[in-house]
Amino acid sequence: DQQVKQNSPSLSVQEGRISILNCDYTNSMFDYFLWYKKYPAEGPTFLISISSIKDKNEDGRFTVFLNKSAKHLSLHIVPSQPGDSAVYFCAASATGGGNKLTFGTGTQLKVEL
Amino acid sequence: DTGVSQNPRHKITKRGQNVTFRCDPISEHNRLYWYRQTLGQGPEFLTYFQNEAQLEKSRLLSDRFSAERPKGSFSTLEIQRTEQGDSAMYLCASSRELRTATYEQYFGPGTRLTVT
Numbered sequence: 001d002q003q004v005k006q007n008s009p010s011l012s013v014q015e016g017r018i019s020i021l022n023c024d025y026t027n028s029m030f031d032y033f034l035w036y037k038k039y040p041a042e043g044p045t046f047l048i049s050i051s052s053i054k055d056k057n058e059d060g061r062f063t064v065f066l067n068k069s070a071k072h073l074s075l076h077i078v079p080s081q082p083g084d085s086a087v088y089f090c091a092a093s094a095t096g097g098g099n100k101l102t103f104g105t106g107t108q109l110k111v112e113l
Numbered sequence: 114d115t116g117v118s119q120n121p122r123h124k125i126t127k128r129g130q131n132v133t134f135r136c137d138p139i140s141e142h143n144r145l146y147w148y149r150q151t152l153g154q155g156p157e158f159l160t161y162f163q164n165e166a167q168l169e170k171s172r173l174l175s176d177r178f179s180a181e182r183p184k185g186s187f188s189t190l191e192i193q194r195t196e197q198g199d200s201a202m203y204l205c206a207s208s209r210e211l212r213t214a215t216y217e218q219y220f221g222p223g224t225r226l227t228v229t
Contacts, residue, residue: 004155034217043117043204043220044156089155098169099208100146101218103155 003027004092006104014112019077021107023090026071030092034101035064035075038087047088048075080111115139117221119205125227126195133191134224138207145188146218147180148204149173156204162188163210195228202226 005024013019021035031052036044050057050064050073057064063076077084087108091101118137126132138145143164148156159178160170164185174180177195182188192199202225206218 036220041222041225043119043206043222046217046219049217091155098161098163099144099210099218100158100161100169101148101156101206102158105153105155 001026002105003030004090004102004104006088006090006107008107009105010108010110012110012112013080015082016079019075019080019084019109019111021075021077021088021090021109023073023075023104024071025073025092027092027094027102028071029094029097030102031095032093032099033064033066033073034091034093035062036089036091036103037084038089038106044089077109080109082111082113085109085111117205117207117219119203119221119224121224122222123225123227125229128197128228129194131191131193132195132226133189134203134205134226136188136190136205136207136221138187138205139209139219142207142209142219143185144208144210144218145182146206146208147188147190148206150202150204150223151200159190192226195226197228200226200228 034049035047038044066073087106090104146161147159150156162182177193202223204223206220208218
């Protein structure tokens with residue numbers, strides 16, 4: 001049972017354009033959502049997070065949007081840079097659940113020159 | 114600032130052998146998590162500690178797996194009688210539990226286990 005889903009295994013965008021990565025979840029108990037970036041042979045690196053009491057959080061080039069009614073969140077990267085090329089994981093946690101993270105399967109982003 | 118460290122980075126072992134991995138969390142973090150990641154999947158939760166207490170174990174953690182966090186500092190994950198299906202990346206993460214409820218977990222580089 002995949003509670004966090006990233007339906008696009010890969011995404012290719014041109015440098016300078018917007019990258020939009022999507023994530024859907026099924027567990028209504030999730031109340032905190034995070035995005036991680038992962039390079040090969042490294043551990044995931046925390047990017048940005050959002051609480052369920054908000055619908056948007058912005059940090060520099062990264063913005064996360066949360067639509068609770070649709071159980072959907074997205075990560076926008078503007079402008080995209082070649083160094084952004086990596087696998088992006090969406091993760092979710094529930095208060096009272098020890099904050100353990102449930103991850104999606106990831107989206108491979110490639111930013112082309 | 115030292116992040117989360119894990120040792121060894123790579124481990125190749127023969128089926129049936131025991132292996133032990135170590136994780137050193139960020140020093141002021143009181144929570145420590147273990148995850149496992151296989152090819153094409155996201156990390157999957159295995160277990161977590163708050164200080165030295167192991168508070169939850171996933172059903173993925175069979176009785177061949179054991180984890181400890183003595184004195185609430187570093188943690189070890191041991192796999193006994195390894196099987197080929199144990200081949201994966203084992204990730205450790207730590208976080209600081211705050212009243213403001215900061216949930217970010219910071220990951221180490223992982224230990225890549227290959228069981229032959």
